[in-house]
Amino acid sequence: MNIAEIADRLNFEIVCGSTGKNNMVTWGYTSDMLSNVMGNASEGNLWITMQSHKNILAVALLKELSGIVLVNGHRPDTETVTQAEKEGVVILATDLPAFETAGRLYQLLKENEDIQS
Amino acid sequence: MNDLSLHILDITQNSIRAGASEIYITVNEDSATDKLTIEIRDNGKGIDKELVEKVTDPFFSTRSTRKIGMGLPLLKQNAEQCEGSLNIVSEKGTGTMVTAIFKKSHIDCPPMGNMAATIKSLLCSGHSYHLVYKHEIDGREFVFDSREISEILEGLNVNTPKIINFIKEMIDENLKNIGAS
Numbered sequence: 451m452n453i454a455e456i457a458d459r460l461n462f463e464i465v466c467g468s469t470g471k472n473n474m475v476t477w478g479y480t481s482d483m484l485s486n487v488m489g490n491a492s493e494g495n496l497w498i499t500m501q502s503h504k505n506i507l508a509v510a511l512l513k514e515l516s517g518i519v520l521v522n523g524h525r526p527d528t529e530t531v532t533q534a535e536k537e538g539v540v541i542l543a544t545d546l547p548a549f550e551t552a553g554r555l556y557q558l559l560k561e562n563e564d565i566q567s
Numbered sequence: 568m569n570d571l572s573l574h575i576l577d578i579t580q581n582s583i584r585a586g587a588s589e590i591y592i593t594v595n596e597d598s599a600t601d602k603l604t605i606e607i608r609d610n611g612k613g614i615d616k617e618l619v620e621k622v623t624d625p626f627f628s629t630r631s632t633r634k635i636g637m638g639l640p641l642l643k644q645n646a647e648q649c650e651g652s653l654n655i656v657s658e659k660g661t662g663t664m665v666t667a668i669f670k671k672s673h674i675d676c677p678p679m680g681n682m683a684a685t686i687k688s689l690l691c692s693g694h695s696y697h698l699v700y701k702h703e704i705d706g707r708e709f710v711f712d713s714r715e716i717s718e719i720l721e722g723l724n725v726n727t728p729k730i731i732n733f734i735k736e737m738i739d740e741n742l743k744n745i746g747a748s
Contacts (some may be wrong), residue, residue, distance in 0.1 A: 484641055485568040505640050508625030512637075533626060 451475055451562050453517045453540050454500065456496065460554050462519060463543040464538050466531045470540030480552045487494035491515060498551050506531040510539045517541065519555075521548045568641055570680025571605065571669075576688055578607050578665055583694050585611025585663065590689075592700045594682070596671060599705070602651075603669040603676065609623040610662040619655050642667055649673035679747065683738035686711060687731055700738075707745040711738055 457464050464471060476494030481487050482501055483524050491497060493513040493514040499506065502524050510518055517540040520526065524532065526541050544551055568574050575592060582590050584672040595604045614622070621627035642665075643653040650670040657663040669676045686700055691715065698713040707746035716725060716734065725731070 484637070485570070485573075488637065503644050505625050505637070505644050508637060508640065509669070537626075 451559065453496070456555070456558065457542055459558055460544070460551075462544045464541045465520070465526060465541045467517075467534040467538055467540040469538040470517055473540065475516045475559065478552060478555045479515075480548055482548075487515060496555065498548050498555070500524050500548065502526045502530060504533050505526070506530070507533050507537055507539045511537060519544060519551060521546060521551045568645065568677070569604075570678045572680030572682045572685040574638070574642050574645070574667070575605060575607065575682070576685040577636075578642060579685075579689055580692070581638060581665075582607060582609035582611050582663070583689075583692055583696065585609060585613070587611035587662065587696055589662075589697050590699070592698070594679075594700075594702045596679075596702075596704045598671070601671045603671045605667045605669075606664065608662065608664040613657045613659045613661050613663050615657075616660050619657050622655065623653065639665070645669075645677065649676045668747075682737045682742060682747075686738055687735045689732065690725060690731060693726075702742060702745065702747065704745045704747060709738075709741040709745050711741075 452472050452474050456462065457471070474494060475496045476492065478498060479487060479491040479495040480498040481490070482499050484501065484505055487497060487509050488492060491513050494516050496517050496519060497510065497515050498519045498521060500519060500520065500522050504527060506518055507530060509563060519542045521544055523545045545552070568577070579590060579592060589610045591608040593606040622639050624644045625637055639655070641655070646653045646669055648665045649709070650673055651668040654666045655663065682702065689698060701712040702709050720730070723730070
């Protein structure tokens with residue numbers, strides 16, 4: 451499943467970096483601690499966080515994540531938006547809290563996995 | 568970076584990579600001003616002014632020189648999240664001083680973590696340098712000086728497991744005595 455399909459199904463807004471909207475999502479990872487994401491997330495993961503600082507882009511690029519979902523109505527900082535466009539890192543946004551965002555994403559990815567197998 | 572001791576380890580490793588022979592780590596916890604200040608000063612090769620502005624930008628560090636890494640950007644972000652700040656003063660050929668200030672009582676202020684383990688890792692890094700670690704808590708202080716240890720040992724190698732573990736225990740004990748949590 452790619453970012454655009456997920457955004458569509460779960461009603462996430464694509465805020466910036468839409469060049470990455472066709473990135474395939476392997477799985478999700480939820481954490482607000484950047485070093486923890488650097489240590490534990492895997493390539494292709496869609497990262498759920500409330501952090502909006504541009505450091506999130508560096509982490510996403512380093513770990514080759516498929517994208518970032520900002521929860522709780524958080525929006526990326528202006529600097530983050532500019533950099534995300536430049537680097538092609540797609541940032542989604544939702545008003546849902548992290549727990550519900552992760553829950554819905556988990557369910558969707560699981561269903562999709564079942565259909566394919 | 569779950570705690571401050573890991574940040575200190577990370578930033579001090581920059582000093583080691585910069586070829587420092589003198590490294591001073593100072594931690595000051597002050598309840599009156601509600602500030603926790605970490606200062607790491609070295610006599611390494613230093614960086615020029617333009618670079619100082621760039622090292623806290625992850626898109627400089629991850630792109631052009633992987634050596635610098637995410638250490639400074641993350642420390643800056645963490646300090647600022649706790650109503651604190653990060654300041655870097657550096658001069659080419661003289662050295663660098665990194666100062667991070669945290670608001671001690673801020674709910675997001677990370678715990679100190681295991682400073683004894685950080686010092687232990689630094690002593691085991693395989694490089695030889697003079698390390699001074701000073702920790703102050705509300706006027707009480709403890710100073711660890713690697714040169715003093717070398718003098719006491721009269722030339723014995725500091726880098727043996729027995730001595731390193733002894734140093735770690737000594738630091739733990741001393742930190743407890745000055746009221747470290």
